[in-house]
Amino acid sequence: MTRVLLCMRSGRDREHLAGWLREQHEVETTSGTLRPDNDFDICILDAAGLHANREVIAERREAERPVFLPFLLVARRRQVIRNREALLSDVDDVIWAPVARTELDARIGALLRIRTLARLVQQRYISLANQSAAMVLVVRSERIQYANEAARAAFPGLSDGVPVTDLIVPRYRHLFEEYMRGLSARVRGEPRSGPLPAPTHVEVQLNTDGERWVHASAAPTFEDDDREFLVMMLDVTESKLRERELLESRRRIQSLAGQLVSVEQRERALLAGDIHDGVNQSLASLRMRLDLLNKARDELNLDEELSDMRRILDEAITQVRSLIVELDPPTIRESGLAATLSWLVEHFRSDHALDVSYEGSYEIGNIPEDLQHVVYRATRELLFNVLKHAPGAHACVTLEEAESQIIITVSDDGPGFNPGATTGGSGFGLFSLRERLRPFDGTVDIRSAPGEGTVIRQRVARPRKEIEDHEETHPAR
Numbered sequence: 001m002t003r004v005l006l007c008m009r010s011g012r013d014r015e016h017l018a019g020w021l022r023e024q025h026e027v028e029t030t031s032g033t034l035r036p037d038n039d040f041d042i043c044i045l046d047a048a049g050l051h052a053n054r055e056v057i058a059e060r061r062e063a064e065r066p067v068f069l070p071f072l073l074v075a076r077r078r079q080v081i082r083n084r085e086a087l088l089s090d091v092d093d094v095i096w097a098p099v100a101r102t103e104l105d106a107r108i109g110a111l112l113r114i115r116t117l118a119r120l121v122q123q124r125y126i127s128l129a130n131q132s133a134a135m136v137l138v139v140r141s142e143r144i145q146y147a148n149e150a151a152r153a154a155f156p157g158l159s160d161g162v163p164v165t166d167l168i169v170p171r172y173r174h175l176f177e178e179y180m181r182g183l184s185a186r187v188r189g190e191p192r193s194g195p196l197p198a199p200t201h202v203e204v205q206l207n208t209d210g211e212r213w214v215h216a217s218a219a220p221t222f223e224d225d226d227r228e229f230l231v232m233m234l235d236v237t238e239s240k241l242r243e244r245e246l247l248e249s250r251r252r253i254q255s256l257a258g259q260l261v262s263v264e265q266r267e268r269a270l271l272a273g274d275i276h277d278g279v280n281q282s283l284a285s286l287r288m289r290l291d292l293l294n295k296a297r298d299e300l301n302l303d304e305e306l307s308d309m310r311r312i313l314d315e316a317i318t319q320v321r322s323l324i325v326e327l328d329p330p331t332i333r334e335s336g337l338a339a340t341l342s343w344l345v346e347h348f349r350s351d352h353a354l355d356v357s358y359e360g361s362y363e364i365g366n367i368p369e370d371l372q373h374v375v376y377r378a379t380r381e382l383l384f385n386v387l388k389h390a391p392g393a394h395a396c397v398t399l400e401e402a403e404s405q406i407i408i409t410v411s412d413d414g415p416g417f418n419p420g421a422t423t424g425g426s427g428f429g430l431f432s433l434r435e436r437l438r439p440f441d442g443t444v445d446i447r448s449a450p451g452e453g454t455v456i457r458q459r460v461a462r463p464r465k466e467i468e469d470h471e472e473t474h475p476a477r
Helices: 011-021 047-052 054-064 101-131 149-154 170-187 237-295 302-327 337-351 369-389 429-440 464-473
Strands: 003-007 026-030 042-045 071-076 093-097 135-140 143-147 202-205 213-220 228-235 355-360 394-402 405-412 443-448 454-461
Touching (some): 071 101, 170 202
Parallel strands (some): 003 026, 355 394
Antiparallel strands (some): 135 228, 213 228
């Protein structure tokens, strides 16, 4: 049954109306002062009751929001009321005495229907909010008045009345507060300062046990009311973490690009040195002999000079071929990775006097050329590192297969180092080596310690199609 409160100073009017209303409603009467324990669905008051309870009425209406709590004023014609609109800022409807019963019933019914509709909207709103995966909050005067189930699940023990900023980590609270101040200013119609458009949301980190990020956006619950806002927090933790990974990858790529420039410059310097010390010296010597032959052709043994020039030219051709082979070994296309690594070991043993051996399979085939080039250059760089840091050590290159992986190991019994203290160094560097192998699902494992030598193991995944081809040509026995 509907609860009606009659808050009227006039006892005669109060009892008169109460007699009518008790037939359909539960009626409570008071002489003009509302108490905190008065519980009602609609309050009917006279001018004296309105005058005595303006502040209480405003507080009760505010406390009931968003549910509508109606107040009906009964005003006598002999009272001088100049502005009906001013009255409607305090109450919801005005009825003039003497009151007709049918009119009173109609006014009460209309107000109660609005209250019922407001309750229905609230129930549906709460139901929709609880079904939402986003956190939904009603914030009034910067404190939480309502939190849906998603918000309470994220913050167990969350109670009404706590400041909304308590949900945000301290270093991001000022962003949210600034966003809410700007939103309040827009609701009040204040012009925005600054050339930038007002933000539609703010990205903040929540004050939870695990790292959790949300896009928080807000809108006023009621038009032109800057006290209460509906705040929606949409979880963007996954995209935030992916964005961080992307930025970290970008930094790694930038670092790798810088290292690659150093590698290319070093390769150019080595190539220039080889050409200067080898091919260039041979060609210069050949040019000097031709000039000498031209000047003293009658005094020189022509057959002997031609034989020496042919020898010098053959040496230059051999040096050029050696450089070409070292830069792009034809064995990669002709014989595969195992033969290429075996040739590389022999090249370092003969041309660089490195004590190095090759162990492992000679039958690994069906490896893409680009992968072979990456592994070849990485292994070549690691052998150069042995020459640089452990020139008197014995080194070993091992090639083996393990399920769907190819494993290339370069080890030495040199002085070793502390892997945790290195930052990459020259050439590929440990970081660059990992980045080169990353597109092939490759990993690098470094095991070393001062005085205990070094073992660097490269693992690369054999492409799926290559695995199938390998299984067809190498069936299990």
